[in-house]
Amino acid sequence: MKHYIGIDLGGTFIKGGIVNELGEIVISDKTPTEVEKGDLGVAANIARLAKDLLDRAGLTTGDVEGLGIGSPGMIDSAEGNVVYANNLGWENFRICDEISRLLGGIPVKIGNDANVAALGEVKFGAARNYNSAIMITLGTGVGGGIVVDGKLIEGNKGAGAELGHIVIVRGGEQCSCGRRGCFEAYSSATALIRDTRRAMEAHPDSKMWEIGSTDAVTGKTVFDYAPTDVYAKEVLDSYIEHLACGLINYANIFRPEVILLGGGVCAQGDNLIVPLQAIMDREIYAGSKGPRVPILIAELENSAGLLGAAALLM
Amino acid sequence: MKHYIGIDLGGTFIKGGIVNELGEIVISDKTPTEVEKGDLGVAANIARLAKDLLDRAGLTTGDVEGLGIGSPGMIDSAEGNVVYANNLGWENFRICDEISRLLGGIPVKIGNDANVAALGEVKFGAARNYNSAIMITLGTGVGGGIVVDGKLIEGNKGAGAELGHIVIVRGGEQCSCGRRGCFEAYSSATALIRDTRRAMEAHPDSKMWEIGSTDAVTGKTVFDYAPTDVYAKEVLDSYIEHLACGLINYANIFRPEVILLGGGVCAQGDNLIVPLQAIMDREIYAGSKGPRVPILIAELENSAGLLGAAALLM
Numbered sequence: 001m002k003h004y005i006g007i008d009l010g011g012t013f014i015k016g017g018i019v020n021e022l023g024e025i026v027i028s029d030k031t032p033t034e035v036e037k038g039d040l041g042v043a044a045n046i047a048r049l050a051k052d053l054l055d056r057a058g059l060t061t062g063d064v065e066g067l068g069i070g071s072p073g074m075i076d077s078a079e080g081n082v083v084y085a086n087n088l089g090w091e092n093f094r095i096c097d098e099i100s101r102l103l104g105g106i107p108v109k110i111g112n113d114a115n116v117a118a119l120g121e122v123k124f125g126a127a128r129n130y131n132s133a134i135m136i137t138l139g140t141g142v143g144g145g146i147v148v149d150g151k152l153i154e155g156n157k158g159a160g161a162e163l164g165h166i167v168i169v170r171g172g173e174q175c176s177c178g179r180r181g182c183f184e185a186y187s188s189a190t191a192l193i194r195d196t197r198r199a200m201e202a203h204p205d206s207k208m209w210e211i212g213s214t215d216a217v218t219g220k221t222v223f224d225y226a227p228t229d230v231y232a233k234e235v236l237d238s239y240i241e242h243l244a245c246g247l248i249n250y251a252n253i254f255r256p257e258v259i260l261l262g263g264g265v266c267a268q269g270d271n272l273i274v275p276l277q278a279i280m281d282r283e284i285y286a287g288s289k290g291p292r293v294p295i296l297i298a299e300l301e302n303s304a305g306l307l308g309a310a311a312l313l314m
Numbered sequence: 315m316k317h318y319i320g321i322d323l324g325g326t327f328i329k330g331g332i333v334n335e336l337g338e339i340v341i342s343d344k345t346p347t348e349v350e351k352g353d354l355g356v357a358a359n360i361a362r363l364a365k366d367l368l369d370r371a372g373l374t375t376g377d378v379e380g381l382g383i384g385s386p387g388m389i390d391s392a393e394g395n396v397v398y399a400n401n402l403g404w405e406n407f408r409i410c411d412e413i414s415r416l417l418g419g420i421p422v423k424i425g426n427d428a429n430v431a432a433l434g435e436v437k438f439g440a441a442r443n444y445n446s447a448i449m450i451t452l453g454t455g456v457g458g459g460i461v462v463d464g465k466l467i468e469g470n471k472g473a474g475a476e477l478g479h480i481v482i483v484r485g486g487e488q489c490s491c492g493r494r495g496c497f498e499a500y501s502s503a504t505a506l507i508r509d510t511r512r513a514m515e516a517h518p519d520s521k522m523w524e525i526g527s528t529d530a531v532t533g534k535t536v537f538d539y540a541p542t543d544v545y546a547k548e549v550l551d552s553y554i555e556h557l558a559c560g561l562i563n564y565a566n567i568f569r570p571e572v573i574l575l576g577g578g579v580c581a582q583g584d585n586l587i588v589p590l591q592a593i594m595d596r597e598i599y600a601g602s603k604g605p606r607v608p609i610l611i612a613e614l615e616n617s618a619g620l621l622g623a624a625a626l627l628m
Contacts, residue, residue, distance in 0.1 A: 084600075148467055155446075156607075160566070161569075163567060166567065168482065170483045178597060253460075286473065
């Protein structure tokens with residue numbers, strides 16, 4: 001049985017695990033990132049965590065195929081280089097060379113965290129029966145990953161797969177990227193909360209005011225009130241239509257075997273997926289002449305990053 | 315020197331050529347498609363053209379690496395199958411097996427014509443110094459091809475790369491695909507002509523009326539009049555802004571090494587490319603932190619299909 005070390009690098013914690021070729025996490029743990037120690041300091045923390053996990057599993061560096069890292073930022077995976085990572089404060093840090101040096105020369109690979117999570121879902125999660133998938137994560141922003149024939153499409157210097165940043169409503173809502181009308185500005189949890197608050201403020205008679213104030217709005221509010229409040233229903237319908245619009249764009253570009261959705265909003269399950277799939281089936285290019293694109297909810301949650309990082313070496 | 319047969323299959327003519335590994339067309343010719351003879355009849359015409367070209371070049375089937383076809387429609391390249399081609403009247407025709415049988419068992423590959431043209435440009439045309447490119451062809455519709463690491467991304471059953479069919483203006487102009495506001499509905503030559511006519515009809519004082527009537531409008535009209543007619547300038551500016559919007563979407567998704575534009579509008583050269591590139595550089599995700607995406611004009615014109623078809627075997 002082959003083993004791999006997976007590392008999920010975040011701004012606060014480094015999560016690590018030893019993963020076998022079946023995608024089982026043999027052992028896992030976490031340690032503070034300590035961004036203030038700089039790039040070499042963080043790399044040392046990653047290596048220390050990896051060694052500790054190996055020790056506890058009764059393994060040595062010679063027993064694993066290598067170490068994979070999911071990292072925030074713009075990652076040049078071919079060069080093993082963090083080109084730019086705002087929340088780590090790094091620019092052009094060749095992390096793979098450094099960690100390999102600290103771990104006896106084992107192979108080390110890296111990818112952007114959203115991309116790596118998509119790879120994890122394709123290898124071991126909701127898309128494990130497929131080779132090609134687009135994953136869209138609906139969080140504070142909208143992140144994404146592209147897997148074609150089992151491989152990540154990351155773009156030149158890893159700067160691609162910014163799947164939240166396609167304009168779907170020209171001149172529309174301001175997006176964090178500087179453009180207006182991006183998919184993210186309509187489909188993120190942030191956007192859903194913004195639109196829920198706007199609806200409450202515009203309609204003092206909305207039942208949604210039962211929650212007390214607009215400060216109490218979450219991504220769940222409109223789902224809770226849609227069955228009984230017309231204003232909640234309007235916000236939810238609009239959210240689903242914009243989300244479907246972006247997903248169909250990706251279906252027409254990639255015609256993936258499957259589209260995966262991740263993020264907190266997915267806890268709504270069929271209330272989200274059923275109407276999305278209906279719009280997809282109706283509006284996808286060439287309708288039923290081409291293969292259907294099922295929309296599924298991602299499964300791996302917090303372990304997607306760790307498993308996907310390990311999968312970089314598979 | 316290796317040789318290949320390239321076939322550009324159209325609804326009216328089959329164009330064929332023998333191409334060497336440098337992308338030089340040794341000999342080429344065309345023959346009527348004769349769609350009315352059905353799928354097997356057309357396949358026989360392709361095989362006959364291929365044999366004739368080989369004879370005239372003093373070669374036999376044993377002297378070539380294989381035959382590649384660029385075909386309209388939805389093409390499952392892995393299966394060598396034309397899944398659906400409206401203007402040939404075909405459904406599920408396993409053309410590669412048939413042509414290989416007629417040509418002594420040589421390898422035969424097929425791809426969608428827009429995809430194959432993109433591959434031709436990457437191997438031998440404007441993107442020959444790059445491995446990854448998005449090609450967008452601005453014609454009656456908007457076609458496209460995706461090349462990553464020298465390989466086409468075609469989607470499940472070849473149904474992807476419908477790059478004209480992403481919504482950029484939700485609820486906007488009606489598109490031929492059934493949705494509203496697609497990139498194609500703003501950036502095709504058809505859309506440019508539509509908007510030029512609308513501007514003339516709305517403004518009887520436009521200098522564009524010098525052309526006589528709205529029937530005389532072409533994709534060139536607004537370029538000719540933009541320097542002297544404010545209404546022409548408005549249409550042109552809007553055309554370029556919408557085109558840039560779609561191109562930046564593709565830059566953010568793929569971060570390709572280069573974007574190629576094809577189609578008649580590209581005869582405008584710098585009048586088109588310079589303003590597009592300025593918007594791209596300003597609005598692409600993360601601005602200058604990521605690698606620049608240059609916009610180039612495709613070079614191969616009518617031979618892109620033939621060269622790209624040959625390149626399917628390289």
